[in-house]
Amino acid sequence: MDFKQYIRVIPDFPQPGIRFKDITTLLKDGPAYHAAIQELAVFAQEVEAEVIAGPEARGFVVGAPLSYEMKIGFVPIRKSGKLPYESIKADYNLEYGKDALAVHVDAIQPGQRVLIADDLLATGGTIETTIQLIEKLGGKVVGAAFLIELGYLDGRSKLGNIPVKSLIKY
Numbered sequence: 001m002d003f004k005q006y007i008r009v010i011p012d013f014p015q016p017g018i019r020f021k022d023i024t025t026l027l028k029d030g031p032a033y034h035a036a037i038q039e040l041a042v043f044a045q046e047v048e049a050e051v052i053a054g055p056e057a058r059g060f061v062v063g064a065p066l067s068y069e070m071k072i073g074f075v076p077i078r079k080s081g082k083l084p085y086e087s088i089k090a091d092y093n094l095e096y097g098k099d100a101l102a103v104h105v106d107a108i109q110p111g112q113r114v115l116i117a118d119d120l121l122a123t124g125g126t127i128e129t130t131i132q133l134i135e136k137l138g139g140k141v142v143g144a145a146f147l148i149e150l151g152y153l154d155g156r157s158k159l160g161n162i163p164v165k166s167l168i169k170y
Helices: 028-045 058-069 124-137 155-159
Strands: 008-011 019-022 051-055 073-079 087-094 097-104 112-119 139-148 164-169
Touching: 028 058, 028 112, 028 139, 028 164, 051 058, 051 124, 058 073, 058 112, 058 139, 073 155, 087 124, 097 124, 112 124, 124 155, 139 155
Parallel strands: 051 073, 051 112, 112 139, 139 164
Antiparallel strands: 008 019, 073 097, 087 097
16 A cells, blocks of 8 residues: 555655644544554564553554454553653663653563554654663663654664565655
8 A cells, every 4th residue: 555645745844944744634534544543553463562651642543453453462662751650761862852761560471572663763763762661661672663754854863674564764
């Protein structure tokens, strides 16, 4: 399926010169959304994922249905301070400052095979931080799956040798 036809491109958002890739037009189309999740599930099976991890917030709309499709668990990677139980955190740089992501200390078991799922691979900062958290818990990142990859921002270089599946590339 040509998933690119379901993505709305919005010029000059959130600032001039940016061409924002809006996934809501894919999400609202039930058959296209389902087909995207099914295609990512094939990749998750290939890498033998045992659990899916998704960074807040759009990683939830990819990761949760993917884990449901696979009949395996989902681990939410949240912004720091949002998790109710003991957690670990990792800081990362934003364009204008810093932020932090966190995960519960018991969310991933040592040696567990983890697939990271998110809507977009851009500069790779969020995914790099997610990998750090998973590895701190002893998990093994076996792949990363995205609806969209902005290849010109070279985020893939921050993932090292981790297999990557992107349904749409710009």
